[in-house]
Amino acid sequence: MVKAVNLLVVLLILFSGVASADVTEVTATVDRNPVTANESFVLTVTVNDDVSNNAFEASKLLQDFVVGRTSVSRQTSMINGSLSKQTRFTTVLIPQSPGEYTIPEITIKGVSSKPINLQVLKQGTDSDTEQRIAFIEAQVDSTNVYFQQPITYIARLFLAADLNKGNLVPPQVDNADVQQIGRDEESTQMVNGRRYKVYQRVYQITPNKSGSITIPGARFDGEVFTQGQRSIFSSFSNTQPVSAIAEGIDVNVLPVPDSWTGHWLPSELVSLSASISPEQDEYKAGEPITLSYMLTAVGVKPEQLPEIAPDFPSSFRVYPDNDETDSFTRNGVVISQKTVSFALVPEQAGDLVIPEFTLPWFNTKTQQRTIAKTDNMTLPVIMPAGMTQSDIAEAAPTDSRPDTANEKAANTSAKQDINTVASKPLVPVWVIIALTAGLVISLLLNLYLLIKRKSVKSQEKTVKPESADNLNRSRSWQDFQKACKNNDAKAAQESLINWAKTHLDGSFNSLAEVAKRLNIEEEIKPLQASLYNASSSKWTEGKTLYQKVRKQIGRMNIKQQSSTLPQLYPS
Template sequence: MVIRILLLATLLLCLPLQALTQLTASVDKNPALRGESITLELQADARAAADAINFRVLEQDFTVMVPSVSQSTRIINGEASQSTIWKVVLLPKRSGDFTIPAFTLQGLSTKPIQLQVLDAVQSNTAGKNRELFLQASIDQQQLYVQQLSYYQVTIYFDGDLQRGSLSEPQLEGAGIQQVGQDSEGTELVNGIRYRTITRRYAITPQRSGNFTIAPPTFSGEMIDRDNARYNYFARTKTVVQQAEPIDIEVRAVPDSFPGSWLVAGLVTLNEEWSPDITSLKQGEPVTRTITLSAVDVAENQLPELVQAFPDGLRLYQEQPQAKSAERNGRLVAQKIFTTAVIATKGGELVLPEVKLPWWNSQTRQLAWATLPARTLTVEAIADAPVNNTATIPRPDADAAVTPTPEKSDAWRWNHISSILLALWLATLLSAYWLWQRRPAPQQAVATSSRVKFNSALLKQACQRNDASQAKAELLRFAHQQLDQRCSSLTELAALPGFAGMKAELEQLNAALYANADVSWQGADFWQKWLQRQPAAANSNQAADLLPLYPT
């Protein structure tokens, strides 16, 4: 048996390369619905390199997924035939008429394909006989800078969903984080009851302007219904769907806003004293705790709180503590300010009012969170010096400082020193004895303390055109994979393995440090990176998608 396999392998290697005589292109559906995936297939009757076809010409009108390439060789009656098939999933960015251009390989070209993409409302089959589709929405499409808004995407599916993953929405220059856990349910759409999976995100834009939220993409496996009717062991089929993009308007901070900018759904200030200050005494400490709470705000957006205190108090302020949590599908952030207060004199002291300006995202008006002024009555201690704890008096520069001599006992000091010396010598002898009896050292297992490189993070940085994050991941790759501690992209470009990416690294460096604004396109860099390391890229291409396992 082994001899037959070796003979067959030798025969395949000896076959001459077949000349290309036919190159065809086709799509699996035409017309198609917006948000529905389209599979473009190119087939050549000869073996060709996997990167012989460049699909980037389609990126203007489609979101282009990673192509899959398969090659085969058949021998029938001594005659060999070879073929190469490219399959790539396309997601239309808008509705309308499109032309998939001709692709050329070894002098042969495919025929252009006229493709029609319809809006869901234009199709009589919208919502009917669709096994899976996505819908996305956002709470507000007119926002302010740093205003948090909730983006929701729902997956509708009618069938047996085996597995799947959902990518994150993308918005240039914005913070995006998932809120809470996925929720499952059912919904009736056009007479069909769909199972649903809903995921929520908090999106916080960081600059003003008009933007488009790139929708998330779902990729999964479903039971093939047509195949399941005739085969008990039903096969699965790949489904790829994308939600509709959403346009938003981000407004700048109003010029009339006072203080640090804070936009939220609700802001409150709460004050607590421990112990109770109904009977405050001079020299005894009490703790004042002010809690700043805000709804629809991340914890890192909460500003510092300005507190004014009158004379006659000594203060010890702790570092503010910030935290956040999800409540009923909304983010709630808190910042706690703790101050220890000691009264240094008796009488009445007035704590001024505490005010914090904030912008109400619901009414779009200026609002104030306040703590009213408070009058403290301090009970003075009899015979207590005034301001005994307020400050430490500074000595006069001309005053002579005379140290007070302490009583000493020479006999006692000598004996204590002798005892300490004896204990120290005994400790040294014990340590030497233990060192002589120590077991033979075992060879330690080498462990790597270096940070592991993850190509998924580099891919996400390229998709967001985040030059700073891309640089950090590249330097981490050099450290972990090449054992090279590079401090700049220039040093990285000088490494032997990056000779083919010198131009791309220079463009990235220019985008980071040029005086003028330089636009950096991460998609071009990622494609070049895939050509340099195809194995590493393919092994991590799904790392950035979170798994969904419906029950």
């Protein structure tokens, strides 16, 4: 009972102390004086009572200083039965210009602190070097650039104490894009006899407007550990808030030259290359070839790269195939790349030339217009056996064929020239008649023998000597059935060509040759468009193509049992 009474007395004393406590003293101190412009110092306001967090507002100091975050800590102690409380406000302030300043009195619950006279030194003054805990140096690679020419901005944070936590804020530039390049670098450096840990970060700033711009300094806000030991009975932290701001930098952004034509691409280095796949000694008409262009530019963003749209000769059918854009950083420099591919299908034989492709760009080092270009490429193209140029052209999808108006005009002109020459007899007429008669008789005789040989051969078999069961068990035909069922364009092409090589007379190296033999040129066009044009929709004509091929094989009188070529799509 006595213990309970004693405990009640102690609680009453504590509560009475809390109720009677009041603010009687407010003090304001700074951690150093003088201070340096654009470098932080700490203002500490101490109140001898427990007050709310919003009892101290630093907004009145904004006129002369950049105000950082304010932290609040509290401490309660009892000495000889006397209870005391204390609240401490810690605020980071950054002066932006040298001069004499006054931190006004701080009033909390009617009690005011004394004002503080503060001297702010110009950055770089040796008088304050020994007191500096943190400062930032910033530099750019050029202060005179062109519109959209990238600026390399390097911020270096110097810290003389161990870092607890912090954040380096990039410069906030109007009418410009700012992005970090690469990773931070750490090192140590002696400055006026004091060792600093240096953190370096690189930014790329791309101005989107010409004229004079100011790059505000990068800013650091954080906490460093103090050298004193923290008491286990104290709630005050052993860390100290620190902030720093780099000096602003003025940059002049020049507009695009009036004489410039074409896409504006300012860069230190631009390269353009072209490659053919597959690389062969010769190519066949009607078979696709992949042509890829790669554009590489140093120091620009991917969205600044221009479109790659070469002009191809009419001897090719052209299908856009692929378009990829990428960027990466190497040795602290942003490199952007664009790769564009085309599927080219040659429509005639001969040495076909792909002309050079040129792309103008502005060299920021020489301040001159420069041309990036590819070399002319000559492709030796042969006509597949048994095929003609008209066969290749007819096999092309009608909606993807290039304009051949110039080609038709040239053919018409050539025919007119031949007719003009033919109208002028160079030998006697009777000689021409005799040669023509002999040629006609020879052609008729050869035609008769050819028809007779074909008739005998067709009576034996249209396909290669092979049983109907073998045809039904053909792996290539099963693959063709599966490909058509799944609408797999690539697999359908390969399996149909393989089946034709095995079961039809002749040599088949392309889809166009098989289509001509089976008389399925129209049905094969959607498959060709899907194979040669990556931008077209997915091939969905598998059922139609399979039924047409099966029907055409039946018309060719291939001997087969009822189980041969089972229906993939039952009716």
